[in-house]
Amino acid sequence: xxxxxxxxxxxxxxxxxxxxxxxxxxxxxxxxxxxxxxxxxxxxxxxxxxxxxxxxxxxxxxxxxxxxxxxxxxxxxxxxxxxxxxxxxxxxxxxxxxxxxxxxxxxxxxxxxxxxxxxxxxxxxxxxxxxxxxxxxxxxxxxxxxxxxxxxxxxxxxxxxxxxxxxxxxxxxxxxxxxxxxxxxxxxxxxxxxxxxxxxxxxxxxxxxxxxxxxxxxxxxxxxxxxxxxxxxxxxxxxxxxxxxxxxxxxxxxxxxxxxxxxxxxxxxxxxxxxxxxxxxxxxxxxxxxxxxxxxxxxxxxxxxxxxxxxxxxxxxxxxxxxxxxxxxxxxxxxxxxxxxxxxxxxxxxxxxx
Amino acid sequence: xxxxxxxxxxxxxxxxxxxxxxxxxxxxxxxxxxxxxxxxxxxxxxxxxxxxxxxxxxxxxxxxxxxxxxxxxxxxxxxxxxxxxxxxxxxxxxxxxxxxxxxxxxxxxxxxxxxxxxxxxxxxxxxxxxxxxxxxxxxxxxxxxxxxxxxxxxxxxxxxxxxxxxxxxxxxxxxxxxxxxxxxxxxxxxxxxxxxxxxxxxxxxxxxxxxxxxxxxxxxxxxxxxxxxxxxxxxxxxxxxxxxxxxxxxxxxxxxxxxxxxxxxxxxxxxxxxxxxxxxxxxxxxxxxxxxxxxxxxxxxxxxxxxxxxxxxxxxxxxxxxxxxxxxxxxxxxxxxxxxxxxxxxxxxxxxxx
Numbered sequence: 001x002x003x004x005x006x007x008x009x010x011x012x013x014x015x016x017x018x019x020x021x022x023x024x025x026x027x028x029x030x031x032x033x034x035x036x037x038x039x040x041x042x043x044x045x046x047x048x049x050x051x052x053x054x055x056x057x058x059x060x061x062x063x064x065x066x067x068x069x070x071x072x073x074x075x076x077x078x079x080x081x082x083x084x085x086x087x088x089x090x091x092x093x094x095x096x097x098x099x100x101x102x103x104x105x106x107x108x109x110x111x112x113x114x115x116x117x118x119x120x121x122x123x124x125x126x127x128x129x130x131x132x133x134x135x136x137x138x139x140x141x142x143x144x145x146x147x148x149x150x151x152x153x154x155x156x157x158x159x160x161x162x163x164x165x166x167x168x169x170x171x172x173x174x175x176x177x178x179x180x181x182x183x184x185x186x187x188x189x190x191x192x193x194x195x196x197x198x199x200x201x202x203x204x205x206x207x208x209x210x211x212x213x214x215x216x217x218x219x220x221x222x223x224x225x226x227x228x229x230x231x232x233x234x235x236x237x238x239x240x241x242x243x244x245x246x247x248x249x250x251x252x253x254x255x256x257x258x259x260x261x262x263x264x265x266x267x268x269x270x271x272x273x274x275x276x277x278x279x280x281x282x283x284x285x286x287x288x289x290x291x292x293x294x295x296x297x298x299x300x301x302x303x304x305x306x307x308x309x310x311x312x313x314x315x316x317x318x319x320x321x322x323x324x325x326x327x328x329x330x331x332x333x334x335x336x337x338x339x340x341x342x343x344x345x346x347x348x349x350x351x352x353x354x
Numbered sequence: 355x356x357x358x359x360x361x362x363x364x365x366x367x368x369x370x371x372x373x374x375x376x377x378x379x380x381x382x383x384x385x386x387x388x389x390x391x392x393x394x395x396x397x398x399x400x401x402x403x404x405x406x407x408x409x410x411x412x413x414x415x416x417x418x419x420x421x422x423x424x425x426x427x428x429x430x431x432x433x434x435x436x437x438x439x440x441x442x443x444x445x446x447x448x449x450x451x452x453x454x455x456x457x458x459x460x461x462x463x464x465x466x467x468x469x470x471x472x473x474x475x476x477x478x479x480x481x482x483x484x485x486x487x488x489x490x491x492x493x494x495x496x497x498x499x500x501x502x503x504x505x506x507x508x509x510x511x512x513x514x515x516x517x518x519x520x521x522x523x524x525x526x527x528x529x530x531x532x533x534x535x536x537x538x539x540x541x542x543x544x545x546x547x548x549x550x551x552x553x554x555x556x557x558x559x560x561x562x563x564x565x566x567x568x569x570x571x572x573x574x575x576x577x578x579x580x581x582x583x584x585x586x587x588x589x590x591x592x593x594x595x596x597x598x599x600x601x602x603x604x605x606x607x608x609x610x611x612x613x614x615x616x617x618x619x620x621x622x623x624x625x626x627x628x629x630x631x632x633x634x635x636x637x638x639x640x641x642x643x644x645x646x647x648x649x650x651x652x653x654x655x656x657x658x659x660x661x662x663x664x665x666x667x668x669x670x671x672x673x674x675x676x677x678x679x680x681x682x683x684x685x686x687x688x689x690x691x692x693x694x695x696x697x698x699x700x701x702x703x704x705x706x707x708x
Contacts (some may be wrong), residue, residue, distance in 0.1 A: 019667075294698050296691070309680040309704070311371075311695040314688035315672070320681065326663040327674065327681045334668035337650070341665040344648050350663070 001101055002048045002129055003095040008037050008057040008065060008111035009083050013342045014272040017326040021351060026111040027064060030270055031279045037111040041069055043118045047125055055111075056089045075227025080354060081239045081330070086195075087250040088215050088242040091208045092235065094201035095219050096226060101201075102179065105132050108197040108247070114279055116266025123167075124263035128198040130241060131166045131259055138207065138252060139198040140169070142191025142260040143267045148181035149335070151271060153193040153248060155260050169258040172248065181271060191262050193248065195269070199349055205249070209266040211254045218242040272335040273328075277302050291322075302332065355455055356402045359447040360464035362391050362411040362419060363437050367696045368626040368689065371680040372658060375705060380465040381418060384624055384631045392558055393467040395423055397472045398463060401479055408450060409465075409582070410434055410443045413567060429581025434591045440549075441604040442569050442596040445562045447591065448555040449573050450580060455555075459486050461582065462551040462601070468633055470620025478519075478617035482552040485520045485613055492561065492606060493552040494523070496545025496614040497621045502535035505625060505690070507547040509614050523612040529650040545616050547602065549623070558605070565608045572596040626689040627682075631656050645676075656686065 012025025012212055019025040026037040034042070048131070055077045057065045062079035069077065080089065092106055097104035107125060115121045128139040142155045172193065176184065183191035209216040218241040222234035252258055268275055277300070280288040287295050293304030296313045303310055305319040313318035319335055321328045328338065345351040366379025373379040388396070392498040395404070409431045412620050416433035423431065434443065444462055451458035461479060470474045482493040496509045511523035526547065530538065538544035547563045563570040572595040576588035606612055622629055631654070634642040645659030650667045658675040659666050666674055673689055675682045682692065699705040 017663075294695050296694055296698070297688075303679070308678070309371075309699075311680065311682045311684075311692075313682075313684035313695060314689050315683060315685060318669070318683070321682050322676070322681045324662070326665065327659070327670070327676045328665045328667075329669060329674050329683050330665075330667035331669060334651075337667050338665075340646050340650055341667060343652070345663075 001052065001102055001104060003097055003101075003106045004041065004044045004050070004053040005090060005097075005106045006037065006040055006055045006069075006091060006111050007086060007108060008054070008055055008061070009080055010058075010112075012112055012270075013186045014338045015270070015329055016338055016342050016345075017323045018306070021060075024061065024112075025270070026063075027068065029049050030165040030276070031114045031116070035068060036114065036270075037065065037066055039115075040109050040113070041071065043115060043121060044107065044125070045071070047122055047129070048107070052076075052100065052103075053285060054078060054093045056093065057111075060081065060300075061251075067121050073227075075206075078235065081236055082100065084239055084244040086219070086247040087212055087245045088210070088230070090197075090247050091205065091215050091219060092222065094204045094208075095222055098201040098205060104201040105129055106199065106201055106204075108195075108279070110195045110269070112270065114194070114266070114268045114270055116268075117264075118296050120189055120263060121267075124265060125196075125198065125259050127163065127165045128261045130262065131163050131261065132198045132200055132203075135163065135166075135257065135259070136200060136203050137161070137166075137259045138255050139166070140252065140258065140260050141194045141196040141198075142262045142269075143194050144262060145192055148161055148173055148178060148185045148339045149192065150178055150181050152269075154184055155160050155191045155193045157189045157191065157260050157262065161259050167260050168334070169186075169260050172253050177323065191260060192265055194265075197247070199237065207251050207255045207259045212243075212245065212250050213265065215242050215245070215250075246341060272328075272338065273302050273321065274332045274335050276304070277332075300332070355406065356460060357393065357451055357455075357458055357460045358398045358402045358404070359451075359462050360391065360394055360407070360408040360409045360411055360423075360465050361440060361443060361461045362433055363443065364412075364417070364466075365424050365465055366607060366624075368623070368692045370692055370696050370699075371610075371677045372660075372675055372680055375414075378415065378459075378466075379624070381415075381422065382632070385468045385470070388406075389422060389695045390468065390624075391419065392422055393469075394463050394465050394467070395425065397475060398461065398468060398479070399425070401483070402461070406430075406451075406454065408432060408447045410447065412437065427581075429579070432580060434589055438593055438596050438598040438604055440601040441562070441591070441610050442564055442572070443636065444551075444601050445559065445573060445578065446592060448558045449576055452555040452559060458555040459483055460553065460555055460558075464549050464623070466624065467549070468620070468622045468624050471618075471624075474617060475619040475621075478615050478619060479550075479552065481517065482517045482615045485515065485517050485615065486552045486554055486557075489517070489520075489599070489611065489613070490513065490518075490554060490557050491515070491557065491611045491613045492609050493690075494606065494612065494614050495550040495552075495619075495621075496616045497548050498618045499530065499535075499539050499544065499546055501540045502517060502532060504529055504532055504535050506623070508538055509545045509547050511543050511545065511614050511616065515613050520615055523614050523652060526607050529648070545614060546621075548621055549602075551601065551606075561605050561609045565612045566597075566599065566604050567594050569599070626692065627656050627675065627684075628686045628689050630658070631686075654686070 059079035158168035431481035
């Protein structure tokens with residue numbers, strides 16, 4: 001059967017102060033109706049066994065996720081005691097799924113992305129499930145680039161595989177420089193690596209044993225059904241022992257058989273503030289404004305207020321975001337440096353966490 | 355005897371949102387201890403008869419001023435039913451003072467300026483009182499320019515008068531362009547027109563009769579002591595009938611005998627946000643920060659927060675100001691355009707007034 005594995009850890013710190021540890025990005029309603037995580041589940045629900053699916057989130061957020069995703073049995077919403085990046089989380093999910101269903105096929109879905117064309121997404125996903133089952137491949141959804149993005153990884157497609165719309169992956173490319181990204185934009189063979197994956201649980205676990213033996217070894221501690229005391233103790237040990245590593249670096253770039261399903265689905269990872277200028281409506285001057293605001297003589301701004309008025313005069317291509325507790329002001333092209341603010345907040349003890 | 359006439363109308367809208375109609379600039383504590391208006395009174399108190407002095411403010415602010423200036427008898431804090439600029443307000447004060455003391459000499463003090471050297475101010479004021487009494491002149495304090503300011507009027511000094519430190523006024527100059535202001539900065543004969551004036555009440559009223567006959571005529575409605583019903587009715591009529599005009603344009607530029615007392619007293623009119631970079635302490639990068647803030651990779655900013663945190667990353671020479679109700683963001687060199695925001699707020703009904 002088919003299952004969703006929703007990765008709902010982290011909190012989207014580059015969207016601070018809209019996103020916070022207590023009110024993380026995946027619980028925000030950034031586009032469309034409902035939180036990003038609720039939309040993630042709703043979007044995939046027609047294709048998978050919802051009650052058999054799994055959600056992995058931070059332990060502190062688990063209760064909130066249980067409320068938010070009421071179609072998922074609470075036991076299947078797993079609170080990670082500590083974040084270990086994507087590879088261990090997905091390996092744990094595959095380990096659980098293969099125990100309940102040796103033929104389990106799963107799709108890994110980040111909980112905090114926007115996908116504006118759900119129909120096209122499900123069509124691509126159906127193709128990907130087919131490739132994962134019939135070819136025992138690791139499948140990634142590749143997104144047709146629409147700008148020379150330097151913050152994403154890319155997938156270079158190779159030969160067509162045996163299935164329509166599926167291509168061998170020639171190689172993965174780390175975040176490129178501007179010039180390279182501009183070249184990729186003109187080359188139809190490059191796709192953004194969406195972080196949406198599809199594979200059989202057993203195929204993935206075999207790759208983990210091969211390429212991430214420490215993760216595979218740590219998995220041995222995990223036994224029993226999610227929600228049982230044994231399982232909880234097992235994952236405590238698993239997360240303590242497992243190294244932190246991304247699935248892209250740890251598995252995808254090294255695995256035997258990786259294929260890509262190119263698609264155009266209105267995908268955006270909403271990684272940082274400038275993304276909202278792509279998602280929110282903009283005025284004639286390209287200002288994306290949400291909330292009470294006065295924007296005069298300014299172009300290309302992203303202005304957000306959930307608490308009081310924001311007035312911007314004579315500044316272009318800036319982000320101004322106001323919440324009950326804080327205001328952020330930075331140029332759009334420095335939006336990644338919001339991390340530095342969050343680091344300073346942690347240093348001052350105003351934000352908890354590492 | 356000598357009296358102070360404190361002009362405490364208006365609300366400093368270019369300092370919005372720190373300054374608002376309900377909490378105007380003159381009631382803020384921008385530098386030193388106490389509100390600007392309280393400091394204005396305390397600074398001049400050693401030289402004048404405080405209980406005979408007068409304060410003119412907006413009717414809506416009168417009760418607040420009575421609380422704030424407890425040394426002044428409440429009856430002598432006059433609520434203007436409508437603002438008519440400076441000439442009518444000063445004429446009204448002179449009219450009241452000359453009735454109680456035919457030899458009254460008064461100093462007109464804007465309530466919302468910063469003067470960092472009170473001793474030097476009082477020395478200059480003593481010289482000015484002398485010139486006002488012995489020479490029956492209209493006296494203005496001239497401030498030695500410290501930058502090529504284009505937002506102030508200037509006074510050009512002429513020949514020395516009969517008193518040490520007092521000069522005839524050759525002419526007044528409206529706000530100059532940048533190039534002219536730069537020239538004035540190098541020419542020791544030009545001074546900023548501070549808006550601080552000193553004269554005999556009768557001498558001023560004679561000039562009003564000559565140059566502002568409509569104001570003089572409207573004054574006829576005002577009889578009796580401040581605080582009496584007759585007086586209140588009189589000023590209602592006076593403000594209704596009087597034209598709105600500034601004392602600079604209406605009297606000073608036309609009067610017979612005008613002299614200037616040049617001085618260096620640490621004066622600033624704190625007319626707009628960039629002034630606070632001159633008044634508040636700055637860090638090595640020239641950032642003036644008041645309140646909880648994180649300012650990274652930015653120079654020459656003015657950052658103010660009285661409610662929550664303000665984070666600024668990678669932006670120079672901007673103003674960011676956050677209050678409980680609003681956040682303002684603009685470049686320092688657009689700070690005068692804060693007026694446009696206030697106009698928009700009025701249009702939306704979020705700020706009352708014309």
